[in-house]
Amino acid sequence: MRAHLCSLILVLAVTKVLIVYAHQSSGSFNAAAKDAAVDVLTDQSCTVEVSDLYAIKFKATATAEDITGDVKNADHFRYAEETKLAWEEGKLCADITEEQRKLTQADLIIFQVAAWGLQCFPMYWFTVPAIMKGWIDRVLTLGYAYTPEKRYSQGLFKDKKAMLSFTTGSQESMFSADGINGDMNVTLWPLQNGILHYCGFQVLAPQIFWAPSHVPSEARSTMLTSWRTRLHGVLEEKPLSFTPSDCFDGEKGFQLKPEVHEKHAAKEYGLTIGIHLGKALPPNNQMKAEDGGASVFIV
Numbered sequence: 001m002r003a004h005l006c007s008l009i010l011v012l013a014v015t016k017v018l019i020v021y022a023h024q025s026s027g028s029f030n031a032a033a034k035d036a037a038v039d040v041l042t043d044q045s046c047t048v049e050v051s052d053l054y055a056i057k058f059k060a061t062a063t064a065e066d067i068t069g070d071v072k073n074a075d076h077f078r079y080a081e082e083t084k085l086a087w088e089e090g091k092l093c094a095d096i097t098e099e100q101r102k103l104t105q106a107d108l109i110i111f112q113v114a115a116w117g118l119q120c121f122p123m124y125w126f127t128v129p130a131i132m133k134g135w136i137d138r139v140l141t142l143g144y145a146y147t148p149e150k151r152y153s154q155g156l157f158k159d160k161k162a163m164l165s166f167t168t169g170s171q172e173s174m175f176s177a178d179g180i181n182g183d184m185n186v187t188l189w190p191l192q193n194g195i196l197h198y199c200g201f202q203v204l205a206p207q208i209f210w211a212p213s214h215v216p217s218e219a220r221s222t223m224l225t226s227w228r229t230r231l232h233g234v235l236e237e238k239p240l241s242f243t244p245s246d247c248f249d250g251e252k253g254f255q256l257k258p259e260v261h262e263k264h265a266a267k268e269y270g271l272t273i274g275i276h277l278g279k280a281l282p283p284n285n286q287m288k289a290e291d292g293g294a295s296v297f298i299v
Contacts, residue, residue: 017041017048018106022113022132024054029167029212029220030114036224037110037165040231049102053131058095060134066093084143092141099139108235109162109201126187136195145199153245155200161239162196163204164188165227172210184208188286189273193242202239205288238289243271 019037023030038048051058062079064071067086071077086092092100103109113128127133140146150156168175175184188206196203207227212220248254261277270276273285 015046016106017046017108017110018102019048019050019110019112020053020132020135021050022053022111022129022135028114029209029223030112032224033165033167033207033209033227034112036228037112037231040228041234044232044235046108046235049106051099051102051135053135056095058131058135059138060130062134062137066096066138067091068093080142083141087141087144096138096141099135100141100144103139107160109160110165111162112165114167126181127191140195140199151198151200151245153197153200153242155198158200158202160201161204162201163206163234164191165207165209167209167212169213170211171214183281185273185281185284185286192240192286193272193274197242203242204234204237204239206286208287240286240288241272241290243275 017037019034021030021034023034025031034050038050041048059065062083064074064077064079064082066079067082068091071082072085073082083092087100111128111132113132128136144156146156170181173179174181175187177183181187192203192206207230209223209227212223243256247256247260249257256271256275256277260271264271264277268280269282270279271282273281276282
């Protein structure tokens with residue numbers, strides 16, 4: 001009863017969702033996945049906003065035009081430092097300010113992107129498309145989304161959840177440890193650790209739709225049904241595991257502390273995909289929560 005009550009409180013508390021959506025076709029599978037998320041989460045009394053990046057023609061390049069008025073150093077323009085000042089002074093351009101408003105208000109952020117071609121993930125060439133990368137570059141500004149002191153497990157967004165929801169152009173077997181594209185967990189590390197976890201997000205297991213353009217319509221319908229089923233419980237999911245910041249010694253180049261090394265010396269696997277201690281990579285580290293948490297959401 002107590003556990004149920006805690007779960008109910010959590011669901012009621014996480015009510016605002018932002019979907020950052022990057023696909024050019026309203027008739028695409030990704031559009032259907034986005035619409036399913038809007039429907040299911042709205043039915044759960046969530047407030048859902050969608051940033052349709054292609055529809056609003058979101059600018060992908062991070063330039064001095066993102067700042068209204070003069071910059072501090074036009075001769076040696078440094079984007080991070082200049083946008084930090086602009087954010088503090090309320091001088092960021094309108095489209096960035098609007099996306100930051102949505103992100104600030106959101107409890108859960110879903111990045112919905114698509115694959116294109118046989119060897120790219122997610123969306124284009126093993127990463128997000130330019131327009132989505134532009135959203136990341138321009139919206140997650142220094143000061144607003146991270147600082148040298150506030151990052152990773154101490155990050156500014158540590159009370160928010162985020163997840164990747166994407167299609168691939170390649171079949172699942174190609175993204176395995178023996179596959180031509182390599183281990184999907186390794187591919188996910190820069191996106192989930194280097195962007196989402198870096199800003200402090202609690203990163204939920206990704207939703208992976210394997211090569212929907214290469215399967216029958218019935219299989220695509222099954223994928224969407226599985227997605228809808230997951231969405232009914234997504235607000236209660238346990239996040240992926242990352243090594244806490246206090247395991248690293250800031251005075252020694254942010255290396256793992258000796259006691260952490262000692263604790264894991266006899267273990268078969270490393271800590272994470274990226275921090276593996278020269279050991280075997282921990283299986284599904286970027287695709288599944290530990291200790292009976294979320295399942296591997298691949299369909």
